[in-house]
Amino acid sequence: MSRLPLKPTVIKRLFAVSKNECAYPSCKNVIVDKFGTVIGEICHIEAAEVGGERYNHDSNDEYRRSFDNLILLCSNHHKKTNNVHEYPTEKLKKFKFEHERGDYSISDNIVKQAIDKYMEQINTNGSGSQFNNQAGTQNIGTQIGSQIIHNYSSLNDKPFIDGARKVNNTLKTLISNNKKTGSQPEKTVIDFKNELQDKTVRDIVTIDVKFLKFRKENGRIKADVESYEKTNDIILEEADDSTQSLLKNFLIKNDPEKNDELKRSLIQKGQREPAIITCDGFLINGNRRKMALEELFIERNQDPRFQMMRVVILDDGSTELDIQKLENRLQLQSEGKSEYQGLNRALTIRANEKKGFTLEAQLKDDPNYHDMGPREFNKVVADFKKKYLLPLECADRYLATFDRIGMYNTISEGANDKEGRWQAFIDYSGFVSGTLQNKSKMNDLKIKENEVGNIENAVFKIIRKRSLSVKGTDIGKVHDFVRKLPKYLGNEEAKKLILDIKNVPEDIPEELKNDKDGIKLSDRDIDEKWGADNREQILGNLIQAYRHIHNQEERDKPLELLEDALKKLQHDNLKIDNMGTTYYEKALELIKKIVEKADDIYKEVDHARYKYKSLGKTKK
Structure with missing residues (x-):
């Protein structure tokens, strides 16, 4: 079969997240010049046709033309990466991942220019015309070397995740050959696309748990996966046995109490609801259930009750958007199993947004918000940003401060991580938006513009220290301190002490990051050592700052009591006419x-x- 044409929606997304630069590391060559001419090239990671570079026989044509299989490169690096020995699939995927992560936006004008040129080519040449690569610079579409078809959605439309997900045909065959008729009930209706409203019935089958796969994109372990990939400078291949073992370990440590509760439920009541899997066996939900069943099968001497899993199988050709919506409905919506820890939920929401599944679209897909009026819905959107996305932005700046970009497991290690820092970032983001981005509040606290960066640096170091308990003070936990920041910064002497914490070093020497056997310490142990080394300065300054505001409060209290007394005497309800004569x-x-x-x-x-x-x- 000849290669399928690329979809304009995919092209739009490629350009939108490109930073308008070649994705090859350190290359600054632009993709679209100031005249709107495309001088870069759209390249397949896995070739679109047999005989091409990195062609994958187990893939399919929909995946080959999908966003995940395309990368924008300059002409030189396109040629250079044709060396498949030096540039295998995994390496190009890593280039793409690193290039498109983070602050990827480019101006709407550049994207519009590229799309306009692309549409101009369609309109000029007609649907189905062939554009072949030619010498010199060419407009978007000429770089594709594909059939062009009319499936463009307006530039003003919301972007969306396009194209079918990549299917592992070997695993798909394994699932097809090993599925068996399920126990009663044998049919169900799932909340996929419009099937719930249309009452579309699907078969429930049973499959040996060993054939099912954990999903890397499982929102419950999002922080663990991103941290591991960043720390080890790799992109995990979902189907690999080593990756599957790693994902299982992440799930085990994520919420041990819930895992034990699930195992007890499976022993007593069995599997009540079927899980949902892709056609090649990856679990959309039921990841913890697979983990629990595997453990019970071993613990209960291979009891057959725990060998098989009841599942519904999605069709081949399901798009990433379909799957993201389904997981959103099954795991994140508040009427369902909303057990996702705050940080993981924030990462999932943002990951969906980067793929074009906007926060507004995610919320509109939730029945709790679907029929809300504009004003009420906008308030919900603002609340979600305040609770998830804004704290995540602060967390990203925190990680960048300590050269730990993407290492989210250093913020929180799971739902039961009592020492996690996530709440501190929720409170700090509120302080940023309510005070540091409010000139009136800054004036009230006498905070200068040039102090903002130093305040943030100091606060991040206090958050990293985490343990602030000192006998004889009421500093509280780290998020308690963050909530009291206006009081500390409103006192000139306390503010000086807080700002002085910026002088604490961001890290400890590299040689101190290993134990006596030369093995690198865990990130948490490094944090503990850093905190111990800088305890005197951080806690010493905080104790002095606390005493300043405590003394200030003691001095302010008499005046506050007098003001309160006057307010009561001036209260509108103090009307003598309303007083009974007996009083x-x-x-x-x-x-x-x-x-x-x-x-x-x-x-x-x-x-x-x-x-x-x-x-x-x-x-x-």
């Missing part, structure tokens, strides 16, 4: 005591003022 005598008695006490307080303050003036000193 007049009691009211006059209380007023007399108020006047006498007010007179005593006045004399006491006046006397203190006189002493202050006579000393000729400023009391601080």
Whole structure:
């Protein structure tokens, strides 16, 4: 079969996340010049046709033309990467992954220019015309060497994940050959596409657990996967046995209490709901169930009750968007099994957004928000950004500060990580948006623009220290401290002490990161050692800062009490006409005591003022 044409929606996405640069590491050659001319090239990672570089017989034509199999390169590096021995599939995937991650946006104008040129070629040459590579620079479409067809959605439409996911045909055959008729009930309706509304019935089958695969994109272990890939500078191949073992370990340590609870439920009640898998056996949901069944099968002396798993198999050709929506419905929506820890949920939401499945689209797909009016829905969107995306931006800046980009397991190690830092980032992001990005609040606290970066650096070091407990103080846990930041920064002496923490080094020497046997310490152990080395300066400054604001609070308290007393006396409800006549005598008695006490307080303050003036000193 000849190669399929590339879809304009895929091309649009490629250019949108390209930074308008060649994806080859350190190459700064632009893809689209200032005139809108495409001087880069759209390249297949795995060849579109037999005989091409890195052609994969187990793949399919839909995947070969999908976003995941395409990379934008300059002409020189396109030629260079044709050397398949030096540039295997995994290496090009890594180039693509590293290039497109992070802040990838380019101007809408560049994307629009590219798409306009592409559409111009279609309109000029007609649907189905062939564009072959030619010498010199060419407009978008001429670089493709493919049949062009009309399937373009307006540039103003929301981007979306396009193309069928890559199917492992070997695993697909394994699933097809080993599925068996399920126990009652044998049919079900799942929340896939519009099947729930249309009441589309699907078969439930049983498959030996050993043939099923954990998904790398499982939102429950998103932080673990991204951290591992970043730390080890690799992209995990989902089907590999080593990757499957790794994913299982991530699931085991993610939430041990829930895992034990699930195992008890499987023993007592069996499998109540079927899992859903791709046609080649990757679990959309039920990843923890597979893990639990495997453990029970061994623990219970190969009890056949725990050997088979009830599943519904999705059709070949399901798109990544279909699967992302399905997982969103099964795992993340609040009416379902919303057990995802905050950090993992934030990473999943953002990963979906990068693939074109916007936050708004994710929420509209949730029945809890689907029919909301614009004003109420916009508030929900803002709340999700506040709870997930803005804290994640702060967490990313934190990781960059300590040269740990992408190492999210250093923020939290799972749902039961009591010392996790995620809550601190939720509170700090609120402080950033509510104070550091609010000129009026900054003026109230006398924070200068040139102090903002130093404040963030100091706060990140306090968050990294994590353990702030000091006997005799009420500093609290790290997120408690972050919530009190306005008080600390509103006191000039306390602010100086907080800012001084910026001078704490970001790391410990490399030679101290290994144990006595030369084995590298875990990130948590490195954090503990860093915290111990800098404990005196961080906690010492915090203790002094705490005393300053504590003393300030003690000084402010009398005035606050007087203000509160005056407010009560001026309250709108204090209307004599509403007072019953039987209370007049009691009211006059209380007023007399108020006047006498007010007179005593006045004399006491006046006397203190006189002493202050006579000393000729400023009391601080």
